[in-house]
Amino acid sequence: MDKTDFSKRSFSYYPTKAIVIAKYEGGAWGKPEITADFNLSVHCFAGAFHYAPECFEGLKVFRGADNRVRMFRPEENARRMQSSAGYLDMASPSEEMFIQMCIMCVKANWEFIPPYESGASLYLRPVLFGSNPQLGIRNADDVTFVVMASPVGTYSGARELTPGTAVLSRNFDRAATYGSGHYKLGANYAQSLHAYNLAHKLGYRELLFLDSATHTYIEEFGSSNFFGIKGNTYVTPDSGSVLPSITNKSLRQVAADMGLKVEMRKISVAELAELDEVNSCGTAVVITPLCRIDDKPALESEIVTRSYNFGNPEQCGPVSRKLYNTIVGIQKGLLPDKYGWCLFLD
Numbered sequence: 001m002d003k004t005d006f007s008k009r010s011f012s013y014y015p016t017k018a019i020v021i022a023k024y025e026g027g028a029w030g031k032p033e034i035t036a037d038f039n040l041s042v043h044c045f046a047g048a049f050h051y052a053p054e055c056f057e058g059l060k061v062f063r064g065a066d067n068r069v070r071m072f073r074p075e076e077n078a079r080r081m082q083s084s085a086g087y088l089d090m091a092s093p094s095e096e097m098f099i100q101m102c103i104m105c106v107k108a109n110w111e112f113i114p115p116y117e118s119g120a121s122l123y124l125r126p127v128l129f130g131s132n133p134q135l136g137i138r139n140a141d142d143v144t145f146v147v148m149a150s151p152v153g154t155y156s157g158a159r160e161l162t163p164g165t166a167v168l169s170r171n172f173d174r175a176a177t178y179g180s181g182h183y184k185l186g187a188n189y190a191q192s193l194h195a196y197n198l199a200h201k202l203g204y205r206e207l208l209f210l211d212s213a214t215h216t217y218i219e220e221f222g223s224s225n226f227f228g229i230k231g232n233t234y235v236t237p238d239s240g241s242v243l244p245s246i247t248n249k250s251l252r253q254v255a256a257d258m259g260l261k262v263e264m265r266k267i268s269v270a271e272l273a274e275l276d277e278v279n280s281c282g283t284a285v286v287i288t289p290l291c292r293i294d295d296k297p298a299l300e301s302e303i304v305t306r307s308y309n310f311g312n313p314e315q316c317g318p319v320s321r322k323l324y325n326t327i328v329g330i331q332k333g334l335l336p337d338k339y340g341w342c343l344f345l346d
């Protein structure tokens, strides 16, 4: 492993040596098992393949400057998975079991935890899906829970925190008003894949979804939340169809500690003109600054109705950078972890 250059890794799949599996069958959880076999044996009539009873999580394990290994806020992921599974009316692991299996997965893949200097981390991907054979349309009775890991970086061919561009999605929605947007379901991603391809083909890094009922208010990006800095205020959308990001929650706390006002409220598209800094945020890269957002009638169209610009296109805004440095500082043991967000594994 010593020759591996973790610093050039992107947020992608990289192999490790073990995964952890537990099955819920006949109304009870079996014992979690560690295995080196990454191929699951799943019945072809399992609900997950047909009606998508599936949810997942994503969290990171960091090796700090002090060489100690910590997992960031796993209890938040455990609770969110319970909430997602609840929406699908299927069983979910207890908070304790979720965290225990995450720890088992890290310990079984210990040599894949990237060194501090690389800036990389061990990403954990817990997945929960309906696994009993079924054809009738109903919630899953049996579920399989798997925790897997990938040692990822945040390298994208450019300097970290290099601003990108985004486009508003007016002819594709991510989540319906009373739909599943608040839950971390694979199904939410399925319906954004095509729209993302269109946005990427046009050269945009990100796609920003609007409220599906009126296309007036900002919701979030396909896999990350939206936040803006407006003077001395941190603003982020309040919506029942936005995924409650743990990164956003942490940033709101850090922003308040920095003396910023924190507002969770509706943000209209028009208000983009008043924002000083705009970012997407999520576990994968913490924050991605955006220097421009284009409004287009349709993703397939050549027409740009309006462009909103934010700050210097070469640089992350100063407030966003400070927020980023604080979160990363806590994750890497460079700053005091005053809220006990890190779970130490050694």
Ligand SMILES: *Cc1c(COP(=O)(O)O)cnc(C)c1O
Binding pocket: 058, 184, 220, 221, 222, 223, 224, 225, 243, 244, 245, 246, 247, 248, 281, 282, 283, 284
């Ligand atoms: C996972 C996810 C996020 C980011 O959540 P974090 O807990 O910060 O990683 C944001 N939006 C969507 C749609 C997501 O699935």
